[in-house]
Amino acid sequence: MKTISTKIIAASLASISLFACNAEEEQELVEPMKASQEADLVGYDPTTCNLVQNFGSGELPRAVDIIEEDGAVMIVKAQRRGHNGKYLEETEGLLLDPSTPSTNLINPFDAQMLGVYGLLTVGDASGEAVNEQGGRLILDFSPVGSVTMKTMVLTDIDEDEAGSKVELFSKTGQRLDEQLIPAKGDKAAVILSFDNVPGVAKAVVTFGADRRRAGSGAVARLQLCVEGVGRRDEARFNNVQSLWLEYTGDKPANVAVRAKEGESSNAIFTAKGMKPGTMFKLSASANGSLGEALEISTNHKEQDIIPTNANPNASLKAQYGSFRVVEARCSDYPLQLEE
Template sequence: MAFASLFLFSCERDNEHDVAEPMAVNQDDNLIGYDPTTCNLVQSFGEGTLPRTADVIEEDGAVMIVKAQKRGNNGKYLQETQALLLDAHDPATDLVNRMDANMLAMSGLLTVGDGSGKQANRKGGRLILDFSPVSTVTMKTMVFTDIAAEDKGSKVELYSRNGQLIESKEIPTGEKNSTVIVSFNNIPGVAKAIVTFGDERSTVGSGAVARLQLCVEGQGRYDDARYQDVHTLWLEYTGQQPANVTVKSKQDGQRGRGNVIFEAKGMKPGTMFKIAATEATALGEALQIETQRREKQLIPVNADPTASLKKQYGNFRVVEARCTDYPLKLEE
């Protein structure tokens, strides 16, 4: 009887081990690196068998056009092709280790193909993610794999619909087939993202995108009132001519010039810029925006639940304002 019990216990342990499966994708805090304010999670990159090529990806309410380009020996990029989606759990993919694939609940890996339709390109290239089908998005985080030492100089760039470079971040390197999570801290108005694998002066570079966390324009939860001070403000200059722009922090009743917290010379129409409070910089009761043409606009940023921020102040459009983790609703 003792032998039989030991045998049965051993079988039960084996069966438990056999049924272990990769972590299921779920939109909650159990997903490592997940931002709970995410509106649209792109992690399987659509439906279909892997590997496969793709030029349009639709998942969880997000839609994007994707293109891939290899980098030639002269540093110039070759003709655009479809991007390649590989299976994160297939050892032949060789872009992520099994532990990371399971722990981060990966499914598809978006990369630049080598032309075979089954392997990633290793000689440098880039992915172009075009969000124009949904207008723009607020970018939260991106997850990358296989950005090793030889891929140093890999980067991701975010562009507005006017073609302005809003943000550029170098992707940190790690061990081969390891994973890195890059946070963008809620950058709104992103119309296009370009991911470059390897230094652009090099003929070496590979990697993949494993996850996108974002909010499609018009989606997500909004705060109805300013119960707290505004801590982050994204603005767009909508004037017709380039302008010298100065932003000052003003206190209630202050008669002085105010503290200058942002300056830009020759700002082009369509330019987006960010104003954010820090430990060293307070936004005060209001922001005063001035141009060399004697234009002055006052934007209240203090806590005031009885008043809404407007979408437009003269030649400056409020793209997004936040006093909590969520954007404020703006008055037409």
């Protein structure tokens, strides 16, 4: 979580003071914060390449099936849950105005502090209000290839909606990550952070536990990097700390990865019957390093060495045998790969 800047604290105190002085006067709902800089947003990740916050332009409420903002493009579908807990046919998503009382998905203070301008949700049968009976949003990033997911801001996950979750999928349908959305309470907002998951082709946001005909909520902000976008480090001034690989062989394989340090080596990853197109992550140990190199071998008698020590004079390759480097990091930014 990012620390709150002094500007935000000052703005908050000023807002509270103003409310106290005019408590007896009729008050209008607080307008969302007009952030002069993205860094003023609570929970903003400065390595974000594409910020989706307005969800396009136009009057609210409105149905949406495509969202384009700040270089990010996604196809949006929504599904309500039926009486038997199964999902109904796909429909368009619904965008609601957070400042309208009938929206009932976020409190005014959170809307102001988080700079919420639109709420993307699952609509009810009327298509004009939030669905309260459980459902899910499907965000398809195929128009831009894939994205690196950083952060989502979600709202209105109450205690009886525990089990709400976000799942991230690759182009091959592999689930790359799954996180439960904390049940912060009625109209409360929550910042859900992902550890730079690359290769995300689809995100599924589920409101309410599966098979329960209950659950509402909304997506208020997306922070991500579209495939190929953003600053990239050109040299390894530090040891590689994290590495995402994709198996690109043409048949299933047993895979083993060993971290080599001098004369010693340590097994850090094994998988049996890995299917082509499978992505996996290798993370540094407590000492902050993956060692001098990684040795990857398969039962097909393949063996490759990926250097992971600090070496500003040599870049990592994009492909090592049957393994593609999806992303490598030795800092907050991915390394530039040698094609």
